[in-house]
Amino acid sequence: MPIREDVLVVGGGLAGATAALSAAETGASVRLVSYKKSTLRFASGFVDALGYAPDGEGPIADPFEAIAELPADHPYSVVGEDAVREGFELFDGVVGDAYRGGHTDANALLLTHGGTVKPTARYPESAAPGLASDPRDALLVGFESLTDFDAPLAARHLSAAGVPFSVEGVTVSFPRRFRADAKVTRFAKALDRDERADGAGTRRALAETVAPHLGAAERVGFPALLGDERADEVRADLEAALGAEVFEIPTGPPSLLGLKLEDALYSALDEAGVRISTGNPVVDYEADGERVRAVYVDRKGQRVPYHAEQFVLATGGLVGKGIDSGRGGVEEPIFGCRVPHSEDRYDWFEDDAFGDHAFARFGVVPDAELRPTDEGGGPHFSNLRAAGGVVGGADFAAEKSGGGVSLATGLVAGRNAGEEAT
């Protein structure tokens, strides 16, 4: 009688969506439950495979070649290279032409809003003309009230890093005036609708503002706010008016590129017939010996059971709150799966901000089927698998491996769950 599916996925980020899609491909009925808006809203929209080795070596040219060198407890070692490839194939199917990078195994080098160069495997089509390996000269444009992106500083950083092109940065005022703390979404809307600004449409007025700074640049980079629903049109208009290629550089939250990726994933989920319940947290579970029977969703005080044959835990890491820490220890809060960590919390981190922090690898320890394991090394439950940030063993921020780990583990956990449930 209660709410019941073959597979229930807890978590609505990249890993959860991938798990749900790959479970649905097996023919299983699938429900995805997620609490708040996903951390994709903070994400750059780049999807990395592996940019640096765990010892810091890199940037890595071919992430797939480097997988064999990873330690045995790394999620990539657990699922294997083929699963990583299949994860990216699934992703390519979801995003279609909106993304680039699928034509090669090699990493691409993309610009970041801090003026660094980042190795990544997939990137939005709108970022493609900004490749750091492209020798054409570039102009970076920032806006006075948007402190997220300091274009002159980013340009100097890039020059200092030795990029193979000349790059200048300029800060201009956006032709359409907003309150000082206006969000990137507001800028995007003005461009989408081409609102009147300085006697012309916003797009034209923006091109006219930028043109005097163009110099010899053949491409112009803006923070990622060049339209939302009509982004293609906005870029085409700017390119025509400037006579240069235009590209986007991802910015901090709220990230439009992350939002667009979220939209693409959720459309794919709808199309695959995945049922989605959002807005309430999973807080508890009910087990029958070694099988999970149901998870409980807290709907503002009422505990509602969601039954399934198979479960996938894709609640994220420390930022997504799939892993929780306090003064007393580190835990996986829903099922209480083991998260190895030192008793002394001063061992969890290094004093160097960019040091090799233990906390960055905190997470559940999966068996070969991605089932979280207990102290004895056996699975906590026979029908519970984990995917994405909640799985330990990878420092995704340092390695640039977060996207790929979510895709690969999501694919395997979802597929195994689906196959076993049907």
Place this chain on the structure above:
Amino acid sequence: MSDAEQPRSEDDFEPVQVFPEAEEMDLRPGADNCYKCTTCDSVCPVAEVDDEFPGPKFQGPEQWRLKRKGDEDIDPSVMSCSNCMRCDNACPSSVPLSQMHNAARGEYVEAQMDTLSREYVRNRVLANYRTMAELGSKVPRLTNFVMGLGVTKLFNEKVLGITSKRDFPEFAEQTFREWWEERGGAAASKKRAREARAERGDDTTSDEKRVAYFHGCYSNYNTPEVGKALVRVFESFGYEVVVPRQRCSGTPMFANGMLKDAERAAGVNAERFSGLIEEGYDVVASCTSCSMSLRQEYPELFSMDGVEDLSNHTYEAMEYLRIHEDLEGALEEASVSDRSYAYHAPCHARNQGLDRQAVELFRDLDGVTIEDVGPSCSGISGTYGWKAEKYDTSMAIGEEMFEHMEHAAGEVGMTECPTCSMQMEHGTGYEIRHPLQVLEEALT
């Protein structure tokens, strides 16, 4: 002292004990949880169309910090927040944004608003719709006639600041409660429920299946057909329904900063319903803003007896059946007359995790074609869109929904929220139905 220098023994010092127990509502932990990611601002429907509105991050954690030392007034822009509560749902750090907004708005109205001002009087009138409706529905035809008059609308607009662009919702000729009493009240419901249980092969003597209906104002005075549908559907599953005396849920009062009015209403509701909860009843509501209020706003804002119990036992009606009955199975065998619906999920349904429920359930129901018209807000937000100065904002927010409704195949609208339904009808001219009416047609 930096964190790294703190004493390593946990026995001698616990930072949290430095602060005394809070006597008033302490929103500091919530404010501290905000790491300024701005996700809330990106989902705020008012900020989306009103460039002057600073957005939920300012209204909540930032304003709370600004006024902590007591020398800053509440910014009047808090009155432009429509209390859609989408920010709550968006925040990845669980900052209680709407609670902060409600608290700030209450404080603004209490301390900074002139109680003789037109705005205050108008807001008080709107917030206390029930009082007006109680009077009006005694002579429904006369009231409907008077409210429809151009001169009444002109008076409302010029004197009260209530927009003349909307048609006042008509009062039903018989209220839900009048129908309920005429039908025999709880005793009749008990009899019907037992008959249904006998037919279903359930235990006829058990009192497992008992619910108390929170109908709220709108389905009592304006759309009794929704209340009747709820009663009939629940009885068909063998539930005995009771309909306690009740006041407004408080939703329009929170949105207008009339916290004292809301507290009085909440006190009555908590008292009337918590006794029943002790006897084993659960509470069901047909309006998603009513259920939202009972579930979330009461315990966030008031500490009176019964509020926690009421919160923990309140459900949206269809949600309740979905959890306790094989609703999907029942619908598989059912059919309704052919209709194509354009469904809009109210913001407050979204916050309870119910935004996909209707589409999920009716998608496979024989006779029904149903399409979700997208995640945008309808823009009316209860009393908000009735205010003359907010009307344009309200319609600008609603534009996306109107467009999607026009594009959807459906020519009939569907939603759980009475004021969303007013807005849908106002923007498109469609007839709007409540999901419970479709359930009633399918199952009874």
